[in-house]
Amino acid sequence: MSDPLFEYLCRLGDNTLVLGHRVSEWCGVAPVIEEDIALANTALDLIGQTQLWLGLAGEVEGKGRDADKLAYHRDVWDFRNLLLCEQPNGDFGQTMMRQFLFDSWHVMHLKGLMASSNDQIAAIAEKSVKEVTYHVERSTDTVIGLGDGTEESHSRMQNGLNKLYPFVGEMFLSDDVDTAMADAGIAPDPASHRAGYDAHLDDVLTEATLTKPEDDFAHKGGKSGTRHTEHLGHMLTQMQWLQRAYPDATW
Amino acid sequence: MSSPESSPYKDSQASEHTETRATEWPLWEIFIRGQHGLSHRHVGSLHAPDAEMAIKNARDVYTRRNEGVSIWAVEAHHIAASSPEEKGSLYEPSNDKVYRHPTFFDIPDEVGAM
Amino acid sequence: MYAQMIKSTGQGVKSLDEMDPDERAFQERINAGGKIEPKDWMPDGYRKNLIRQIGQHAHSEIVGQLPEGNWITRAPTLERKAILLAKVQDEAGHGLYLYCAAETLGVTRDDLTRDLLSGKMKYSSIFNYPTLTWADMGAVGWLVDGAAIMNQVPLQRTSYGPYARAMVRICKEESFHQRQGFDIMMKMANGTEAQRKMAQDALNRFWYPSLMMFGPSDKESVHSAQSMAWKIKMNTNDELRQKFVDQTVPQAEYLGLTVPDEHLKWNEETGHYDFSEPDWEEFFDVLKGNGPCNTERLEARNKAWDEGRWVREGLLANAQKKQAAKLAAE
Numbered sequence: 277m278s279d280p281l282f283e284y285l286c287r288l289g290d291n292t293l294v295l296g297h298r299v300s301e302w303c304g305v306a307p308v309i310e311e312d313i314a315l316a317n318t319a320l321d322l323i324g325q326t327q328l329w330l331g332l333a334g335e336v337e338g339k340g341r342d343a344d345k346l347a348y349h350r351d352v353w354d355f356r357n358l359l360l361c362e363q364p365n366g367d368f369g370q371t372m373m374r375q376f377l378f379d380s381w382h383v384m385h386l387k388g389l390m391a392s393s394n395d396q397i398a399a400i401a402e403k404s405v406k407e408v409t410y411h412v413e414r415s416t417d418t419v420i421g422l423g424d425g426t427e428e429s430h431s432r433m434q435n436g437l438n439k440l441y442p443f444v445g446e447m448f449l450s451d452d453v454d455t456a457m458a459d460a461g462i463a464p465d466p467a468s469h470r471a472g473y474d475a476h477l478d479d480v481l482t483e484a485t486l487t488k489p490e491d492d493f494a495h496k497g498g499k500s501g502t503r504h505t506e507h508l509g510h511m512l513t514q515m516q517w518l519q520r521a522y523p524d525a526t527w
Numbered sequence: 528m529s530s531p532e533s534s535p536y537k538d539s540q541a542s543e544h545t546e547t548r549a550t551e552w553p554l555w556e557i558f559i560r561g562q563h564g565l566s567h568r569h570v571g572s573l574h575a576p577d578a579e580m581a582i583k584n585a586r587d588v589y590t591r592r593n594e595g596v597s598i599w600a601v602e603a604h605h606i607a608a609s610s611p612e613e614k615g616s617l618y619e620p621s622n623d624k625v626y627r628h629p630t631f632f633d634i635p636d637e638v639g640a641m
Numbered sequence: 642m643y644a645q646m647i648k649s650t651g652q653g654v655k656s657l658d659e660m661d662p663d664e665r666a667f668q669e670r671i672n673a674g675g676k677i678e679p680k681d682w683m684p685d686g687y688r689k690n691l692i693r694q695i696g697q698h699a700h701s702e703i704v705g706q707l708p709e710g711n712w713i714t715r716a717p718t719l720e721r722k723a724i725l726l727a728k729v730q731d732e733a734g735h736g737l738y739l740y741c742a743a744e745t746l747g748v749t750r751d752d753l754t755r756d757l758l759s760g761k762m763k764y765s766s767i768f769n770y771p772t773l774t775w776a777d778m779g780a781v782g783w784l785v786d787g788a789a790i791m792n793q794v795p796l797q798r799t800s801y802g803p804y805a806r807a808m809v810r811i812c813k814e815e816s817f818h819q820r821q822g823f824d825i826m827m828k829m830a831n832g833t834e835a836q837r838k839m840a841q842d843a844l845n846r847f848w849y850p851s852l853m854m855f856g857p858s859d860k861e862s863v864h865s866a867q868s869m870a871w872k873i874k875m876n877t878n879d880e881l882r883q884k885f886v887d888q889t890v891p892q893a894e895y896l897g898l899t900v901p902d903e904h905l906k907w908n909e910e911t912g913h914y915d916f917s918e919p920d921w922e923e924f925f926d927v928l929k930g931n932g933p934c935n936t937e938r939l940e941a942r943n944k945a946w947d948e949g950r951w952v953r954e955g956l957l958a959n960a961q962k963k964q965a966a967k968l969a970a971e
Contacts, residue, residue, distance in 0.1 A: 293719075300713050300722070303729050304706035305941060307949020308552070309737045310573055312706075314587040316730035323723045330719075344718045368952050414583055421576070421959040422952065429955025518717040518775055525833045527717035527775070527825075550954050551751045554744060571810070572741040574750065577960035588734060610680060 280456035281394075282337045283356060284463065286346070287453070287499050289329030290357035293347055294508070295378060296322030297515055298365055307368055314414060318375070321407040328400045348519035352501075352509050359498035360443035362508040366436065369422055369429065373436035376419045379412035380476050381447045381469065388464035397462060416480055423484025434486055445494020448473070555581040556606060557589055558599040567599050575600070643701035643765045643789060644694040645856045645928070647874075653863050654870045671872050676802040679745040687871050691801055692746050693762070694873060696753045699739035700764035702732045703757075704938050708772045709781055717775060724821050725778060731818070735811045742803040758943050766924060767854050769932030770846070776829045776839035777847070782822015784844075784851040784889065790815060791885050792855075795875035804873070823892065830896040837897075844893065845901045849919040855882040857921055886914050 299319040306312035330343035341349075360378055365371045386408055389401035422429040448470045450458075457463035481488055497503030518527070552574040558567040570589045575581035581600035590596050657665050663682050670677070677683055709729050716722035740750040756762040767785055772778065793815065797808045829840035855878040859865035868874035886905075893900050904917045926932065 297714065300726055303713050303726060304710035304733070305945040307945070307952035308574070309703070309733050309740075310575065310584040310588060311949075311952070312733045313730055313737070314584065316726055316733070317587050317591070320723055320726055320730075323719055323726070327719050327723075344720075347719055348717070368949065410586070417580065417583065418956070421580075422955045424962065425955030425957075425959040426951065428951045429958070432951065514714050517715055522833065522835055525717075525836055527721055527828060527832075550950065550957065551749060552953065552957060554741075571738060571807075572744070573737060576956040577963065580956070580960070588737060608680070 279336065280453045281462065282333055283453045284457050285329055285333035285336060285397075286354075286356040287358075289326050289333055289343070289346070290355050291361050291378075291382075292322040292329060293326040294355070294357040294511065295361040295374075296320075296326060297511060298361070298363075299371070299375070301365055302368075302371065311368075318411055318414075321404075321411065325400070325404045325407070328403070332396055332400065344519075348516045352504050352512060354501060355504060355508060355512075356499050356501050357508075358443070358446050359495050359505055360440065360446065362498065362505055362511065363440060363443060364507055366439070367432060369432040370436035370439065372415055372418045372422065373433060374440055375411070376415035376480070377440055377444055377477075379408060379415050380480075381444075381473055383408045383412045384469045384472055385464075385466075388469070392463060393461035419480060419486075420484045423481070423486045430485060433484065437481070437486055438489055441489045442491075442493055442495050445492065446496045446498055449494070449496055449499075451500060552576050554603040555585075555600045556603050557581070557585040558601070559585070559589060560597040562596065567597065572603065578602075643705075643792065643854075644697040645763070645765060645854070647690060647694045647697065647864065647868065652867075654866050668870070671800045671870075675800075676805065677800050678802045686867070687873070688746055690868060690871070691804065691873055692743055692748055692753075694868075695739050695743040695746075695804055695807075696748070696756070697763055697765075699736045699743060699753065700757045700762060701768065702736035702739060704764045704768045704942060706732045706736075707938055707941055708768055708770070708934070709778060711772050712775060712778050715775070716778075721825075728782070728818055728821060731814050734814070735807075738807040738810055739804075742801075742807040745803045754946065758939070758946055760930065760939065763928065764938075765854060766927040766932065767850050769927050769934045769938060770850050771934050773846075774839045774843060776826070776836070776843035779822050779825030779829055779840065780843035780847040782818055782820075783826050783892070784822075784847050785854070786815065786818040786822060787889060788851050788854045788881075788885050790819060791881045791888075792876075798872070798875065800872035826896055826898075830898060840896070841898050844898050848901050849923075852882055852885070852916075852919045853921075853924045853927075855879075855885070857924070883913055886916050890914055 296319045299315055299322065302312065302315045303319070304312065306315055326347065327343045330346045334341045334343060334346055358378075360374060363370075363374055365374075383405065386401045386405040390398050390405065392398040392401065419433065423433045424430065448466050450466050454463070454466050458465045477488065498505075518525075553576075554572055555575055555578075556572050557570050559570050560567045573581065573584050573588055575584045578600055581602075582598050585598045585600055590598070655664075657668060660668060664684055667677070667681075667683060667687075677687075706729050709725060709732075713722060713726050713729065716725050740753060743753060744750060753762065757764065767788075772781065790812070793808055793812055797805055797812055799805045799808065826840055826843075829836040829843075832840075857878065859878045865874060865877065869877075890900060890905065902917045904915065906915055907913075908915045927935070930936075
């Protein structure tokens, strides 16, 4: 295993990079102008957080790679994002369900990181948590609004939940990197957030009149990089194309 | 920017309309108090399904999420507005004075003191 | 411009003496630099024209998201991605402000949207051109936003209050758009050979479509004369086009790029550049729907609207349920 701190920072940065990219795909085609603007704000926040996390990852690595180098010049197996983040947008309901499932975890995780023994991590978490607190408010409202809206919006939200729920479990799995971070007081143990997350999920889903799937099966392989879904490669093909096609150029 | 004082009109290049259609979100007028302690000011309008979402949308559309601001959202049809005075007197020179009042004009911040 | 070929009453501009008292008072107020507000009396033609003009302007902002949105997922650095996204987001905001201004005249945003989607209302011809390379992000910011700003700055003084206030806000936010475009062009023009080639190619493709944005000469147009009398149009198309060329040519020289016009030259006598007219036949073809991207642009907007319907209905249904529950509890 390479330096666990570097690995861990890539996890944080790749989550926001990949999800920010997905959300930015909505720009110009959202269901209503107000949502278009709001989604762009979310994407902008996530891209900004990516610059901080991957910037720090590059510093920690000490091989002269900056955030852009990490974002645009690694291949699929070097990405450390949760599988949830790379799932395609689907319809607006699936996008908002993905956002809600991620935001609910993200805000807890960042709050935990504010107490990190690593000052730089604590500082980035403190800045990000302000943004993400708003993200979770907004995605929660939207999930409730559409879940308990019309018959059609309800069934679309339920489909989104059924499709994405198997990607929730990965957020709470612990591996060697997580253990090393927890031991060093850098980050909380992922499993410690499960109960709080489940409680929040239950509250929101009840209000949204949605049913949590009974099967708790969890896909994994994103944050370890061992087995991403096929979707990530296509995203990188597009995202990294200019940098790869013109490696001598600066932009 | 918009104004709560919409006037009725049925015959435009846009299709004729009678009332807001069932699927159209209501129009809200947005008032924001900035960080400098001045009173809430009308900044514009937007559409939202309800008051809560109107405030959230206002945050995204009109404040670009600056902290420390206060937002009011009022559904446009709840605003009572004065009517223009009788035609004739409306155009008397004295009425033009409102336009000489400096606060009437929205001067971009970059311009500085004016 | 963003509102091209807006036709007014088609009758010549009346003199004050020919007007009835209402109209005369209205015109005198405009002549004195006053503002018209939504509930004020206004001639039918003024209202009709404004709805078309502001509506078309708003549509242009919304459709204008698409050509640049085309490159957000391919932006070459995180910073470029963020800047471009923020810029395209601003365009959505500008569309929103303008629709709200139009709504004060008695139409709804949904009405205007339907007329855009059916092809009944137009948007600026420029957005029917494709963005083929990253340099096009530079060219669009530099040339297209540059041309738009020429038109929008004077419109801050337009006679209709809500429109003028929307333009003030738009101009304030727009200030970074042209600069970010020029910044991309500088980077490309001073970059590798491939980047320089992209930059020149982008200028070649966007030069004439940018000149078309101002619309054909309207020196003789009665429509323009009426719009100018009403102060909903502040300059002639030719004035603005000349101003744009005069401003842009030295910038192209600074970049070391060649404006694709062999007749372009400085005229000492007039103090302006002489330049070639764009191909107006092409312009009318694009307006008719035969531009390179008309079909894709309208399809994209129709798809977004149709697929968003359940979302708009769902959130509204939820709001109504909550409202009903609140009333029942009282």
